[in-house]
Amino acid sequence: MNRFTYLADVVTLELAPEKCVGCGLCAIVCPHAVLQMNGSRAAIIRRDDCMECGACAMNCPTGAIAVDAGVGCAAGIINAALGRTGADCCCVIEPRTNGDSQSPEKSKGIGCC
Amino acid sequence: MHYTVAPGLYALGTPDETSPVFVTANYKLSFDKLRSALPGRDAWILVLDTKGINVWCAAGKGSFGTQELVRRVAASRLDALVSHRNLILPQLGAPGTAAHAVKKQSGFSVVYGPVRAEDLPAFMDAGMKATPQMRIKDFSIGERAVLIPMELIPSMKWGVILLTATLLIGSFGNPVHGVFAMLMMLFGIMAGAVLTPLLLPWLPGRALSVKAATAGLVASGMLLVSQPVFQTGAVPFAAPLGLLIMATALSAFIGMNFTGATTYTSLSGVRKEMKWAVPVIIGAGVIGLALWIGALAVM
Numbered sequence A: 001m002n003r004f005t006y007l008a009d010v011v012t013l014e015l016a017p018e019k020c021v022g023c024g025l026c027a028i029v030c031p032h033a034v035l036q037m038n039g040s041r042a043a044i045i046r047r048d049d050c051m052e053c054g055a056c057a058m059n060c061p062t063g064a065i066a067v068d069a070g071v072g073c074a075a076g077i078i079n080a081a082l083g084r085t086g087a088d089c090c091c092v093i094e095p096r097t098n099g100d101s102q103s104p105e106k107s108k109g110i111g112c113c
Numbered sequence B: 001m002h003y004t005v006a007p008g009l010y011a012l013g014t015p016d017e018t019s020p021v022f023v024t025a026n027y028k029l030s031f032d033k034l035r036s037a038l039p040g041r042d043a044w045i046l047v048l049d050t051k052g053i054n055v056w057c058a059a060g061k062g063s064f065g066t067q068e069l070v071r072r073v074a075a076s077r078l079d080a081l082v083s084h085r086n087l088i089l090p091q092l093g094a095p096g097t098a099a100h101a102v103k104k105q106s107g108f109s110v111v112y113g114p115v116r117a118e119d120l121p122a123f124m125d126a127g128m129k130a131t132p133q134m135r136i137k138d139f140s141i142g143e144r145a146v147l148i149p150m151e152l153i154p155s156m157k158w159g160v161i162l163l164t165a166t167l168l169i170g171s172f173g174n175p176v177h178g179v180f181a182m183l184m185m186l187f188g189i190m191a192g193a194v195l196t197p198l199l200l201p202w203l204p205g206r207a208l209s210v211k212a213a214t215a216g217l218v219a220s221g222m223l224l225v226s227q228p229v230f231q232t233g234a235v236p237f238a239a240p241l242g243l244l245i246m247a248t249a250l251s252a253f254i255g256m257n258f259t260g261a262t263t264y265t266s267l268s269g270v271r272k273e274m275k276w277a278v279p280v281i282i283g284a285g286v287i288g289l290a291l292w293i294g295a296l297a298v299m
């Protein structure tokens, strides 16, 4: 009951198997077990579980993975659409109480930082 | 109050040149979690400057990243301090760090540890091997409960205005109706900010706004049927119906915003959800308001 799948058929994750050298790192870093080693090559096995965090693409030594990484956050999209700057989203799994004096948006620290 | 730790190298216990090196963010909670996960062990802790932001969030922004890590390794003269060439990073630091680039630029190999610090002892004892379970970022009821204030507090500002407005407008009908209208809105807010995070796995649908709309509809619907006055026909039915639609839309909107706090929603997915959810929520809000105001005018 602690694992969730978001909308179907929407993520931008792409894997080019011919570039894969089988290092296995993408399968290690993925926090949702989207990628798995299939013999000596990586494979996408749970595509809809991908949250587009970008960890796999960042760590692939051969550039075999591409994904439009970003934080899936409605408030961030609304703020961007309204032209507000400095209010991009942040995952708030731990309470963010730290204020950053250079940026007034950040010092609010709650929800989006 | 300080929630940051000074970046740099720290010793846990009495580490020597063979002791492992753990990397973390300079958010105090991240640092403390790491420390308390390794009782009685000797290790080096390398704290990166993430401006006081936790590892995952900072990795997404890039401040927990290759550049900062390489710089910190050099600045702390780690190569002279330890005989091995391994850095143990939290797995959730991976969106910001490229292991191959770190290796190339610093000579150190990145080993991704488990998602949760508390799995570190088991990970170390297994020879730096994680079980599949250690690699999964789940979203437990405890984690979801912690987020409730973060959903509620931002809604408070406009919530108070909204509640006051519905109380006043509803009181044109009669004061009892004003209180009822305000409670309906309060139920909508609570359904979106409290029930949705808690009941997340059990609410139907995948879109957060759909889950929250269901919670809002059921919560405010229950309040509505508990009011016998609406069965007497003394109040035009459009009034409670309009309020029910408004409360549902309100909950859906707050629930949609919960996407920013979950551990699994993708940016592409949120964009897709918002494309239809935002017009539907606004439309429902307008229709609900029109029904309610219309009924009040008749009352």
Ligand code: SF4
Binding pocket: A013, A029, A030, A031, A032, A033, A034, A035, A049, A050, A051, A052, A053, A054, A055, A056, A057, A067
């Ligand atoms: S982007 Fe993140 S969630 Fe998606 S496959 Fe890559 S590592 Fe996994």
Ligand code: SF4
Binding pocket: A019, A020, A021, A022, A023, A024, A025, A026, A027, A041, A042, A056, A059, A060, A061, A062, A063, A064, A065
């Ligand atoms: S990180 Fe790249 S090269 Fe390594 S297994 Fe994954 S796709 Fe293949």
